Amino acid sequence: MGLNRNTWRWLAAYAASLVGDGIYFLALGWAAAQTAGPAQAGLVMAAGAVPRALLMLGGGVVADRFGPRPVVIASDAVRCAVVLALAAGVALTTPGPVVLIAVALVFGAVDALFMPAVGALPPRIAGPGRLVRVQGLRSLAERIGHTAGPPAAGLAMGLGGPAAAFAVAGALFGLSLALLLAVRIAPLAASAGAAPAETPGQQLRRGVGYIRRHGLIGPLILSGALSQLGTSAPLTLGLILLSEERGWGPGGVGWIVGGFGAGAASSALVLTLVPRFPRAGAVQNLTLIVGSAGIGALALAPTLAGAVVLALLTGLVCGICGGLAVALIQSATDPAYLGRVSSVMAFTAVGLAPLAYPVAGAAAGLWGTTPVFLAGAALSMTGAAIGTAAPAVRRAELSFA
Structure with a gap:
């Protein structure tokens, strides 16, 4: 298509x-x-x-x-x-x-x-x-x-x-x-997204309430937020500390990050070329579980080469997980709420996830690097458990009409 x-x-x-x-x-x-x-x-x-x-x-x-x-x-x-x-x-x-x-x-x-x-x-x-394909290309554009x-x-x-x-x-x-x-967009469909007399504050509260009450969007956004909190610090600060601890040096960090990026770029191509994912909600949950386990396992890799290969595979799985999650959320969102839903998703990445850095640094100083990776993976898997527990997520499908 x-x-x-x-x-x-x-x-x-x-x-x-x-x-x-x-x-x-x-x-x-x-x-x-x-x-x-x-x-x-x-x-x-x-x-x-x-x-x-x-x-x-x-x-x-x-x-x-x-x-x-x-x-x-x-x-x-x-x-x-x-x-x-x-x-x-x-x-x-x-x-x-x-x-x-x-x-x-x-x-x-x-x-x-x-x-x-x-x-x-x-x-x-x-x-x-076309949302899955667009999200795949968007992810590829981000990598580029x-x-x-x-x-x-x-x-x-x-x-x-x-x-x-x-x-x-x-x-x-x-x-x-x-x-x-030069971009043209479809007109906004009539919906109950906002009343004309609403103040910005009321619109914000209405948007948050919409997300909280929605059986698919709410669990997926909460799942993604927990995943971001659990994995952002291990994949940044954690990799630096791990490379120092193992004697891999700055080059080791570069190889591992490069492996993860190559995997994520490959996932973008998968989403672009193979956009049909039956049982998309269940696949998204499964890939989140596997990706979380892969990030935790990075701390257990005995060699740099093993860590790079594991990062490559983990990046591939995590990229598919993220692309499906965004496509599922956007396809289910009332058009009048798209901006607010997108802002909440972006906030978890740029506003919430960095809060984990000082906590991870302090924990690594007390207990070492490996527990930080394992704890982050466990928190990310908690997000997957929330998605798995939501019937709307388990049954979610993407339209390919």
Whole structure:
């Protein structure tokens, strides 16, 4: 089943935006390191995460209130303008940490609008039967963006410093904006998603209540949140500590992360080429259980080669799990709630999951790395148990009409 040009334009815009994100973030850190010490550089790079986490749920309300397309276009336009202005500022002057922090805060706030809105677009530009394929391609675009961004930033900075990198990032945001302007979406179906007189706060509460009461969406989002909490720290901080403990060094971390990324990219191709998954809800639960076990088993791998192979297989399984979960959630969501549902899913990744880092670090200092991996895997499997216990999830199917 093919995808129309409209969907391909959205995917290309999303990929361009992701590459621009990677270039911007690395160039921001480099510019901060040149004008301030390591502590201030870290503060600059972390500044954008605060408004992104605090405003993410509100971004979902805005997307549902005004429609995802105008919100995506407006936020992409602001990002383009801010980064191009920063490129000019860096080329002409040497901005201090205060200016860089201000830019990071603005960028993070705009990201809190962009992410829920762009996540709410797929059901509006592709039919239910194409959602699995679109999510697979979206995952592939994310892998390409995350992989291509840092090298592109390094090349641009090698040729013209941070100013050149910011200019390239701004140009990519401009390309993303041009493509998004050409994307057309289906009109919003009539629903009870929001009453005209509702305030944003009431819309947010209504959206949270909708998720909590829904027999499929609620358990899947809770399951995903527990999985994110359980696996994010082992797959980041945990891998660093494990490589130090085993003597694999920084190269070991790179190989394991690369293996996981290759597996996840392969899963995107699987979802794209083989979009039919009978008993999709049951398959999603099963892959979450297997993926959780694989992440826990990384700490038990006796050799670096074994850990890389295990990471490759785990990335493949986890990618299928995530793609099916998003497709199931979006296909079941009332169109009037898509922005709020997307914002809650994004919040668990960018706002909730990082809370596990300090806990994992403290636990590793007390008991070692292996218990951190095993505890994270157990928490992720708890999420799978919640999905398995929900009849609507067990019976969930995806339409391929």
